[in-house]
Every structure is written in structure tokens, then in C-alpha cells.
Amino acid sequence: MDAIRTNALTLGYGEEDIIEELDLVIPKGKITVFIGGNGSGKSTLLRSLARLLKPKEGSVVLDGADIARTPTKKIAQKLSILPQSPVAPEGLTVLELVKQGRYPYQSWLNQWSEKDEKAVQRAMEVTGVKDLSERKVDSLSGGQRQRAWIAMNLAQDTDIILLDEPTTYLDLTHQIDILDLLSDLNEEENRTIVMVLHDINLACRYADHIVAISNKTIYHQGDPDTIVTPELVANVFGLRCQIMNDPHSGTPMCIPFSRGRRKKDASHARKMDA
Amino acid sequence: MWKGNFIMIEKNKGKWIGLGIGSIIVLFFMWGSVIWGLTKIDTQMVIDSFLRFDGSNEHIIIQDTRIPRSLIAAAVGASLAMAGAIMQGITNNPLASPSIFGVNAGASFFVVLGITAFGMTSLMSFTWLAFLGATLAVIIVYSLGTLGKDGLTPIKMTLAGAAIAALFSSLTQGMLTLNEQSLDQALFWLAGSVQGRDLNILTAVFPYILTGLVASLLIGKQINVLAMGEDLAKGLGQKTWLIKVLAALTIVLLAGGAVAVAGPIGFIGIVIPHVARWMVGIDYRWVIPYSGMLGAVLLLIADIGARYIIMPAEVPVGVMTAVIGVPFFIYIARRGINE
Amino acid sequence: MKRYVPFRIGNISFLMNYRSIAYVVGLVLLTIVLIILSLGIGQLNVSPIEVVRALFDSSTDMNNLVVQSFRMPRVLMALFAGAGLAVSGAILQGMIRNPLASPDIIGITGGAAFATVGFLAFFSDRSNTLTVSIQWLPLASFIGAIVTGFLVYFLAWKNGGIKPMRLVLIGIGVSAAVQAFTTMIMILGPIFTASRANIWITGSVNGANWSEVWTIIPWFFLLMAILFVYVRRLNVQELGEDLAANAGSLIQRDRFMLITLSTSLAGIAVAFAGGIGFVGLMAPHIARRLVGSSFGSLIPVSALVGGCIVITADLIARTAFAPLEVPVGVLTSAIGAPYFIYLLYKSRNQ
Numbered sequence: 014m015d016a017i018r019t020n021a022l023t024l025g026y027g028e029e030d031i032i033e034e035l036d037l038v039i040p041k042g043k044i045t046v047f048i049g050g051n052g053s054g055k056s057t058l059l060r061s062l063a064r065l066l067k068p069k070e071g072s073v074v075l076d077g078a079d080i081a082r083t084p085t086k087k088i089a090q091k092l093s094i095l096p097q098s099p100v101a102p103e104g105l106t107v108l109e110l111v112k113q114g115r116y117p118y119q120s121w122l123n124q125w126s127e128k129d130e131k132a133v134q135r136a137m138e139v140t141g142v143k144d145l146s147e148r149k150v151d152s153l154s155g156g157q158r159q160r161a162w163i164a165m166n167l168a169q170d171t172d173i174i175l176l177d178e179p180t181t182y183l184d185l186t187h188q189i190d191i192l193d194l195l196s197d198l199n200e201e202e203n204r205t206i207v208m209v210l211h212d213i214n215l216a217c218r219y220a221d222h223i224v225a226i227s228n229k230t231i232y233h234q235g236d237p238d239t240i241v242t243p244e245l246v247a248n249v250f251g252l253r254c255q256i257m258n259d260p261h262s263g264t265p266m267c268i269p270f271s272r273g274r275r276k277k278d279a280s281h282a283r284k285m286d287a
Numbered sequence: 288m289w290k291g292n293f294i295m296i297e298k299n300k301g302k303w304i305g306l307g308i309g310s311i312i313v314l315f316f317m318w319g320s321v322i323w324g325l326t327k328i329d330t331q332m333v334i335d336s337f338l339r340f341d342g343s344n345e346h347i348i349i350q351d352t353r354i355p356r357s358l359i360a361a362a363v364g365a366s367l368a369m370a371g372a373i374m375q376g377i378t379n380n381p382l383a384s385p386s387i388f389g390v391n392a393g394a395s396f397f398v399v400l401g402i403t404a405f406g407m408t409s410l411m412s413f414t415w416l417a418f419l420g421a422t423l424a425v426i427i428v429y430s431l432g433t434l435g436k437d438g439l440t441p442i443k444m445t446l447a448g449a450a451i452a453a454l455f456s457s458l459t460q461g462m463l464t465l466n467e468q469s470l471d472q473a474l475f476w477l478a479g480s481v482q483g484r485d486l487n488i489l490t491a492v493f494p495y496i497l498t499g500l501v502a503s504l505l506i507g508k509q510i511n512v513l514a515m516g517e518d519l520a521k522g523l524g525q526k527t528w529l530i531k532v533l534a535a536l537t538i539v540l541l542a543g544g545a546v547a548v549a550g551p552i553g554f555i556g557i558v559i560p561h562v563a564r565w566m567v568g569i570d571y572r573w574v575i576p577y578s579g580m581l582g583a584v585l586l587l588i589a590d591i592g593a594r595y596i597i598m599p600a601e602v603p604v605g606v607m608t609a610v611i612g613v614p615f616f617i618y619i620a621r622r623g624i625n626e
Numbered sequence: 627m628k629r630y631v632p633f634r635i636g637n638i639s640f641l642m643n644y645r646s647i648a649y650v651v652g653l654v655l656l657t658i659v660l661i662i663l664s665l666g667i668g669q670l671n672v673s674p675i676e677v678v679r680a681l682f683d684s685s686t687d688m689n690n691l692v693v694q695s696f697r698m699p700r701v702l703m704a705l706f707a708g709a710g711l712a713v714s715g716a717i718l719q720g721m722i723r724n725p726l727a728s729p730d731i732i733g734i735t736g737g738a739a740f741a742t743v744g745f746l747a748f749f750s751d752r753s754n755t756l757t758v759s760i761q762w763l764p765l766a767s768f769i770g771a772i773v774t775g776f777l778v779y780f781l782a783w784k785n786g787g788i789k790p791m792r793l794v795l796i797g798i799g800v801s802a803a804v805q806a807f808t809t810m811i812m813i814l815g816p817i818f819t820a821s822r823a824n825i826w827i828t829g830s831v832n833g834a835n836w837s838e839v840w841t842i843i844p845w846f847f848l849l850m851a852i853l854f855v856y857v858r859r860l861n862v863q864e865l866g867e868d869l870a871a872n873a874g875s876l877i878q879r880d881r882f883m884l885i886t887l888s889t890s891l892a893g894i895a896v897a898f899a900g901g902i903g904f905v906g907l908m909a910p911h912i913a914r915r916l917v918g919s920s921f922g923s924l925i926p927v928s929a930l931v932g933g934c935i936v937i938t939a940d941l942i943a944r945t946a947f948a949p950l951e952v953p954v955g956v957l958t959s960a961i962g963a964p965y966f967i968y969l970l971y972k973s974r975n976q
Binding site: 382386387431442443445446447449450451453454456457458460461463464465470471474475477478553554600602603605606609610613616617620621 | 724726727730731781782784791792794795796798799800801802803805806807809810812813814817820821824825827828829830903904907950952953955956959960962963966967970
């Protein structure tokens with residue numbers, strides 16, 4: 014089962030193409046993560062899946078229909094996207110923000126139905142921002158703020174949620190916190206999650222399906238355990254590395270090779286420190 | 288900065304030659320500014336008016352009207368354009384210019400204040416008032432520009448300038464509503480014109496403009512460094528505050544001097560630096576002199592055009608420059624500036 | 627007390643914000659107090675109680691005449707012009723996502739000024755009398771505002787849409803251009819026209835009459851009613867382009883509609899009261915400090931704050947420098963510009 018697929022999708026700004034003739038399938042009910050170097054077009058691709066960017070050629074298909082020909086409100090009821098580091102208007106409260114997720118279901122007379130209220134309350138509960146509902150978004154910490162934005166996406170009540178680098182500008186604790194939340198949403202509510210992540214190790218930990226993008230197309234895709242190899246890292250990121258098993262999760266972990274600084278004999282390093 | 292620098296002159300030798308050709312063009316239009324207009328004049332009359340002044344109408348017009356007008360247009364055009372180039376360089380804002388940043392409005396405010404509150408009437412007193420007002424406006428906009436860690440963003444800076452301009456013009460109009468007689472006097476000045484200005488006014492202000500011209504040619508190299516961003520410039524060991532203060536003084540001398548002589552004339556300071564960058568790239572050692580040259584040509588042409596459009600009356604030259612400048616401004620804004 | 631309370635009848639439902647309702651009620655009371663004060667103070671001082679009595683009294687003594695025929699239309703004009711400019715600014719600031727935008731900065735006011743000056747010059751004969759009725763002047767200004775608004779809008783159109791920031795910058799440019807033309811007409815025309823136009827440009831509610839007030843009121847409420855339908859769309863616009871698209875809004879269509887509303891509201895205000903500066907900038911900002919950014923609350927509060935600002939400014943403008951009467955626009959600019967600088971200062975590191 015596929016959630017979204019693309020047919021010969023070509024994307025770009027102005028003259029330059031960023032993605033060329035891409036056929037991609039996003040599996041349903043899974044967590045898919047796009048990885049790639051800076052400027053590889055992974056964010057561009059994600060945006061096009063959410064119809065924020067019109068394809069130059071080709072199409073994006075959601076539920077069997079081309080999204081370019083589907084009414085935008087219909088899409089908004091099936092798919093939601095959280096752009097990279099969004100900025101809330103000054104003075105907006107968390108409730109007022111999360112409430113915006115209900116936009117595709119409202120009409121101008123019916124702006125706060127019981128269904129809207131339930132969806133918003135639930136979204137705030139799941140993301141743990143219910144106690145903050147009357148706080149101003151701009152007064153929250155980075156991690157809380159990101160949870161509030163995700164709550165807005167949840168209130169939209171879509172099967173598919175796209176996120177563009179949801180962990181940027183967060184410290185390590187909050188990165189894990191947000192990714193755990195997304196993983197719960199996937200497991201408990203069977204939502205399809207597609208995101209762009211910078212950190213390949215976190216990508217391997219959380220993804221069911223990794224799509225490595227390089228040279229305007231897909232370099233390789235599939236289960237992180239099988240596809241993430243030193244060769245892939247070398248070709249996608251241009252970095253030499255060793256792949257080990259993550260001692261915590263058993264997923265692949267990338268140990269980059271570097272030239273300088275504090276090279277000790279790795280096997281003895283711990284003992285020597287002790 | 289520009290993608291297609293199709294007419295960009297790459298070699299230094301070419302740039303020197305361009306400067307030479309440009310100077311000849313300036314001289315050509317200065318000459319044109321003397322002989323073209325409602326009263327027919329030819330080169331022989333001009334020479335005669337110097338050698339054998341006979342008090343004829345033509346000779347009087349040449350000596351008292353056309354020559355001052357030609358000199359003023361060249362000096363004012365060059366000053367405004369160079370001031371604009373420096374402003375754009377140090378604020379990293381392609382829309383920076385004396386008119387958008389409220390310098391003209393500040394000058395106008397002081398002139399009107401002088402007329403209504405102190406009953407001043409002579410053009411010479413307007414000149415000094417305008418200088419003072421322009422200086423004040425530069426100081427205000429400049430201090431606003433230094434707010435924040437890395438200065439204001441170009442957008443905020445542009446909005447700040449627009450707000451300062453709005454404040455000054457509102458106060459100006461407020462004073463004028465109280466006194467109809469002063470309105471009559473002020474309107475003439477407020478239109479911005481290089482016509483009807485006595486050569487004395489130019490000679491009074493010229494030392495300041497000249498100092499500004501020389502200074503602006505000298506700080507080109509420093510502006511190149513500063514244009515990369517304040518942090519970087521500091522990192523390269525530049526005393527950025529000193530350069531900024533010097534640049535501000537230069538802007539005051541040039542823009543203040545220009546508006547003092549000719550009243551508020553807009554858009555030259557925006558348009559010309561872009562054309563100059565088009566021709567010589569982003570090196571301010573060249574952008575500034577080219578701006579000066581091109582600015583002089585533009586104002587001379589605009590002023591000559593202003594005589595012919597509704598002859599025998601004249602369009603205020605400030606309107607001419609707006610007509611030329613606004614489409615250009617819109618073009619730049621559409622192309623997009625860094626937010 | 628709970629801040630948010632749902633309101634539902636059948637298929638009609640809204641989320642009400644009690645705190646905002648409290649602010650609206652408070653501001654309405656403040657407006658009434660300001661109106662009564664403003665009606666009472668002037669060359670002829672009338673006590674507040676007398677003012678209230680005069681409002682409901684149909685006799686023709688001096689107090690009644692001054693309060694009902696002279697001061698009341700002026701105060702109401704100040705109220706509605708201020709409210710119109712404030713709401714216009716609130717829409718622009720939300721759409722452009724920048725608290726520094728306002729109808730005067732993007733050229734709407736300038737366009738109206740140009741049309742006004744053009745009207746006065748074009749329809750004057752040699753003896754400086756108008757050849758058509760002065761009643762058409764507001765229409766001319768209104769058309770000037772609307773035409774300029776759309777001119778800016780279309781010039782900002784690129785690659786199938788407008789970007790709010792581009793709109794602002796182009797507005798500044800167009801504003802400068804129309805200003806140059808305004809000056810030209812003022813210079814070329816007779817001084818009488820210039821002086822009259824100048825008062826208009828500065829912004830003044832002096833001489834407002836009842837027929838003008840009765841013209842502005844229905845337009846104001848009509849536009850506000852349409853805006854009320856659009857509040858929801860404005861709320862998502864304010865989240866930025868990507869999130870508005872994500873929520874399923876037709877961004878460009880909504881923007882067009884919102885610009886039309888903003889321009890029209892500013893247009894009716896300047897048509898009657900001239901270019902009262904900075905109200906469109908200050909009022910929405912103060913309102914945002916009070917009730918936050920959600921437009922359901924922000925719009926009524928902005929309107930009331932804007933009305934209060936202009937009523938107060940006009941009261942000061944006509945009394946503080948008596949017998950001189952300063953146009954109210956000078957006063958709002960004198961307060962507004964420092965306020966603007968304060969805003970810049972506050973947002974300096976963003």
C-alpha cells in the first residue's frame with residue numbers, strides 16, 4: 014500500500030532543476046525519512062508532496078488522484094505538513110494556534126463544532142501541551158513550541174503528516190523527545206509520517222524506510238538496516254565512515270572518519286580514561 | 288549580484304577608459320544644458336557672453352540662468368548618486384537612497400520651519416536650513432540602522448526610512464496648513480529644481496560637496512570590506528564604527544549639499560548606483576565614481592527634458608526623476624531583496 | 627473565569643474569548659467617554675451631563691446646536707476614520723506578517739491625495755471656484771486609494787502570486803511617485819487649490835458634516851461584515867504561506883480579497899478625513915498587545931483603539947493650540963513616528 018506516489022516528478026526554481034524525473038513511493042503507515050546533503054533537494058521534494066511547490070513536470074498522486082487537480086481543502090483533510098522552523102504571529106496562544114489546524118473542516122458560520130473541539134483537545138493532550146493552551150506561543154521554549162506546532166498538524170486529523178526537519182534548533186534532549194512523539198503517533202494511531210532529517214543516526218533509529226537523495230534523484234531507498242552502508246554515505250554525503258550497530262537500538266550508526274584531533278587507539282580509549 | 292553582467296567592464300583599463308568617455312558625456316550634456324531650452328542659444332553666443340558681454344537678453348540668460356543651472360544639475364546629480372551608492376554599500380540595501388530614507392523630507396521640514404516659524408525668505412537661508420534638516424535626517428536614519436546586533440535588515444531599514452519621511456512630511460504639511468502665504472514660498476522650493484538657483488548658492492555649498500566627493504572616492508575600499516557584513520569586517524580588523532561614521536559624514540556632505548542647492552530630488556540615489564554596478568561590478572572603488580558620473584548625466588538629461596515637455600512651462604525636475612526612477616525602483620523590488 | 631467558551635446553535639459555532647469580549651466592552655465604554663468629553667470641550671465648554679442632555683434634546687439652544695450640529699459629526703467622523711485606518715492596517719500587518727506595514731506606507735493614502743489634488747485642480751475654473759460639487763471629492767479620493775492599491779498589487783504580482791514583502795516595497799516606491807505628481811499639480815495649479823489640498827493631505831476632520839457621516843457609516847459596516855467572514859482566512863494567512871497552503875486555503879484568492887478590503891477601509895477613511903498618518907500602524911499594534919493575534923478579537927479591538935486615538939488626537943489638535951487649529955494628522959504623526967521607532971527598537975534583534 015502506498016500513501017503518496019510521484020510520477021516522473023521534476024522540480025526546480027527558475028531554470029535550474031533540483032529533482033529530475035523522480036518516481037517515488039511513500040509506504041502507508043510507516044515512517045519514511047529523506048536524507049541527503051545540503052541542497053540535495055530533500056526539502057524541495059517534501060514540499061512538492063504537500064503541493065507547496067508546483068512540479069515543473071510529472072505529478073504527485075495521493076489516493077489515486079493527482080494533487081494538482083484535487084481541491085486544496087480535500088488534500089488538507091488527508092495530508093498535513095509542518096514547514097521548517099515556522100514562526101507564530103506575536104501574541105497567539107497555543108489554543109489559537111492548534112485551532113488553525115481545523116481550518117479545512119470549518120465554514121464561516123461553523124467555526125468551532127464539537128468535533129473541532131475534540132480534535133483540538135486530543136491533539137493538545139497527545140502532544141502534552143494541554144496545560145500550556147492559554148500561554149503565548151512566542152513565550153514557550155523551543156521544544157514546547159515544536160510540540161504546539163505538531164499539535165496543530167494533529168488537529169488537522171490527517172493520515173499523512175510531513176515534517177521538514179522537525180528537530181532543527183532543538184537540543185539533543187528535545188530532538189529525541191519530538192522523534193519519540195512522532196514514533197508513538199505512527200505506532201499507536203497508524204499515521205504515515207514523512208520527514209526530512211539531518212542526522213543520519215537518528216534517521217536510522219526512527220525510520221522504517223529511508224530515501225537517500227543525491228544527484229537530483231534517489232540514490233537508494235529501503236530499510237535502513239540494509240541500505241545504510243559506508244558506500245551510501247560516501248556517495249550521498251561525500252564522507253568516509255564506518256557503519257556500526259547502535260549499542261542502544263541495534264540500528265546502523267555512522268562513525269565518520271576525520272583527519273585530525275584526539276585519535277587514540279579506539280579499543281583502549283575507555284580503559285585509559287578510567 | 289547581477290546575473291547577466293553583459294555590459295560589465297571587466298578590466299581595470301577598460302574602467303579607466305569608461306571613466307574618460309563618461310566625463311566627456313557629462314561635459315557634452317553640460318554644454319547641452321546651456322544651449323537647449325526655450326531661448327535659442329548657440330555656442331558662439333556662449334563664448335561671446337564670456338568675452339564680449341553685451342547685456343543682451345541671451346547673454347544674461349546664459350550667464351545668470353543657463354550656466355548656473357548646468358553646473359548645479361551636474362553637481363547635484365553626481366552628489367545624490369554617490370550618496371546613494373555609499374548608503375547602499377554600508378546598509379547592504381539595494382533600495383537605500385537619500386529620498387527613500389527621509390533625507391529630502393528632513394530638509395523640506397527645516398526649510399518650511401524656517402519660513403513659518405522664523406519668517407525666513409531668502410534662498411540662501413533655505414540652503415542652510417536644508418543642510419541642517421538633511422543632516423538631522425541622516426543622523427536619525429543612521430542611528431536606527433545601527434539598532435540590533437547586526438544592524439537592521441534591509442526591509443526594516445526601508446520601512447524605517449519611509450516612516451521618518453512620512454513624519455517629516457506630515458509635520459511640514461501641518462505647518463503649511465497654518466499659513467497659506469508660506470505655502471506659496473515653500474512650494475517652489477519643495478518641488479525640487481535646479482532652475483532659478485543663483486550660482487552663489489552653489490559656490491556657498493560647493494566646498495562641502497567637494498569634500499564629500501573626495502571623501503567618497505577614498506572610502507570605496509573600506510566600503511568593499513564593510514559590505515560583506517559587519518562581523519566579517521570586524522574580523523578582518525576593520526574599525527567598522529570609524530568607517531560608518533566617516534561614511535555618514537560623507538553622506539551628509541553629499542546628500543545635504545545636494546538638497547540644499549536643489550531641494551528634494553528623488554530616485555537618482557537609487558537608480559544610478561544600480562546602473563553603475565551593472566557596468567563595473569560590485570567594487571565600490573569603481574561604483575562610486577561611476578555613480579557620480581552617471582548621476583550627473585541623468586540629472587542633466589532630466590533637466591533638459593523638463594524644459595521641453597510642457598513648453599513654455601517647465602516640469603519640476605523632481606517629477607522627471609520620479610518618472611524615470613519609479614519604474615526602476617519597482618523593477619528592483621520585484622527582483623527581490625534579502626529579507 | 628475560563629478564557630475560552632464555545633458558542634453553538636445548530637450549525638453555527640464559534641469559540642468565544644471572554645477576555646477579548648471584556649476588552650471590547652471596556653473599549654466601547656472608553657470610546658463613549660471620549661466622545662462625550664470631546665463633545666463638551668472647545669470654545670464653548672459644555673459639561674458632560676449637559677452634553678448627554680443635549681444629545682437627546684431637540685430644542686435649539688446654543689448647546690444643542692454646538693453639540694449636535696458641529697461637534698457630533700466631527701467626532702463620529704474621527705471615530706470611523708480612525709477605525710477604518712486601524713482595521714486596514716491590522717489586515718495588512720497580518721497578511722504581510724510584519725508589524726511595520728500600514729496603509730499610509732504602502733501608498734494607499736498617497737494615491738488618494740493625488741486624486742484629491744487632481745480633482746481640485748481639474749475641476750477648478752479661472753476664478754478658483756469648483757465647477758462640480760465638492761460632494762464628489764470623497765469619491766475621487768476613494769477611487770484614488772483603490773486604484774493605487776490595485777496598482778501596487780498588480781505590480782507586486784510575479785510568478786503567479788504576490789509576496790507580501792514585495793508588496794510593501796513596491797508600495798513605498800509608488801507612494802514616492804504619486805507624491806512627486808501631487809507636488810507638481812500643487813505647484814502648477816493656483817495657490818488656493820494647493821492650500822486646500824494641503825489640508826486634505828495632512829488629514830483633518832474639521833468641517834465634517836452629517837451627510838458625510840451618514841455616507842461613511844453604511845460603507846464601514848458593510849466592509850466590516852465582509853471582513854468578519856474573512857477573519858478565518860486572515861488567521862491562517864498570518865501563519866505564513868506554507869502553513870496557509872497546508873490548511874487548504876486558496877492563498878492568492880484570499881490575498882486579493884483581503885487587499886481589497888484593506889484598501890477599501892483605508893479608502894473610505896481617507897476619502898472623508900484625508901491622510902491621517904500612523905493610525906493604521908499604531909492601533910493594530912496596541913490591539914495586539916491587548917488581545918493577541920487572533921483576528922476575531924484583533925479586528926474589533928483595533929477598530930476601537932483606532933477610533934479612540936483619532937478622537938483624542940483631534941480633541942487635542944483643536945484645543946491645545948487654540949485659537950490655532952492643527953490638523954489632526956500632524957498630531958497622530960507626531961505620536962506615531964516615535965512609536966514606530968520604539969517598535970523598531972523593540973524588534974531590533976529579530
